[in-house]
Amino acid sequence: MQNQIELRHLRYFMVLARELHFGRAADTVGISQAPYSQQIKQLEDRMGTKLFERTTRRVSLTEGGVRFLEYCETILDTLDEGVSHARAASSEEGGRLRVGAIRPAANYILPEVLRRFRALYPAVIVDVFGMTTSAQLQRMESAELDLALVRPASIPGSFVAEVVCNEGLCAAIHEDNPLSKKSQLEMADLHQQPMVLFTDKVGTDYSGALRAAIARFNISPKIVGTFSDTFGGICLVASGLGIAVLPESSRSAASPGVVFRPIDIPDVTAKLVMVMPERKVARKTTDFAAIFKDVATTNQPWRMPRDAPQL
Incomplete structure (x- = not known):
């Protein structure tokens, strides 16, 4: 019985279930009313049950018709999705896209980017x-990798790099430190405080700028440890070892x-850089990059309020 039901039957049924009027439904699908009614009757005969109650004044779904409508919606939606996936997979827009990202970017920005990208490339x-x-x-x-989202570093000549957003800094402080009670920190607050810093070899732009700012403000924190990534820094802070100054998006960890408390350090920000091959890349890669830049510049949930409540 199922093999005798054709796709047109389902579409005709869906239209009538929505219109509940044979004349309007026939106009919608573009045929005259008589053959349209025959198609609905044929569907009911092949299913062995009535789907509609008909009177001279109204058309309504039977209980079986209501239940069948749920399945029809699922079937047709799945079919449309399958067609979209098949078309994409059989074209140059299929395949894979390999994206690297520092973890704060992956946590805060990428979810929205991926949602938009999937709408354009459902088969990719x-x-x-996260690295x-x-x-x-x-x-x-x-x-x-096809694309990387990194902090500024020495970029090989075979790649192009573009700053896609700037973010401010925050201080990660253990809750037992009295400074955690302040709503916002100043550079002077770091004087004689135990601090942990990014290792020199990482070479992030704000790490070097932070060290320069410490010297410029003539403060002397106690450097008690170093770390090579954000998670390592927060781990050291959580142990009570010292304070870390990190990009605002680090709150995702x-x-x-x-x-976390805002800290204003003049002329010091953390840049997020997109790196791509210098050669021509697939359109899906350039489209992903365009979406990322749009989200990064318009959707910035890592921004910390400057009136954070005291604890």
Whole structure:
């Protein structure tokens, strides 16, 4: 019985279920009323049950028709999605896209980017790798990534780099530190405080600028440890070792016992850089890059309020 039901039957049924009027439904599908009624009757005969109650004044769904409507909606929606996927998979817009990202960018920005990208490329499989800047650049050089989202670093000549957003800084402080009670920190607050810093070899732009600012403001924190990525820094803060100054988006890696406070350091920001091959790349890669830039510049949930409540 199922093999005798054709796709047109389902579409005709869906239109009549919506219009509940044979004349309007026939006009919608573009045939005259008599053959349209015959198609509905044929569907009911092949199913062995009535789907509509008909009187001279009204048309209504039977209980079986109501239940069948639910399945029809699922079937047709699935079919449309399958057609879209098949078309994309059989064209140059299928395949995979391999994206590397520092974890704060992956946590805050990428979800919205991926949602928009999937609407354009439903058949493309996107692999996201949360990695440090240096690890991403190594993978780019070995052609294991199509696009990287990193902090500023020394970019190989075979790639192009573009700053896609700037973010301010925040201080990650253990809740037992008296400074955690302040709503906002100043550079002077760091004087004689135990601090942990990014390792010199990482080479992030704001890390070097932060060290320069410490010297410029003539303060002397106690450097008690170093770290190579945001999670390592927050781990040290959570242990009570010291304070870390991090990009605002680092709050996505919140750990028990760690609070974040804004800190204004003139001329020091954390840049997020997009790296792509210098050669011509697939359209899906350039479209992904365009979507990312739009989201990064218009949707910035990492921004910390400057009137954060005291704890």
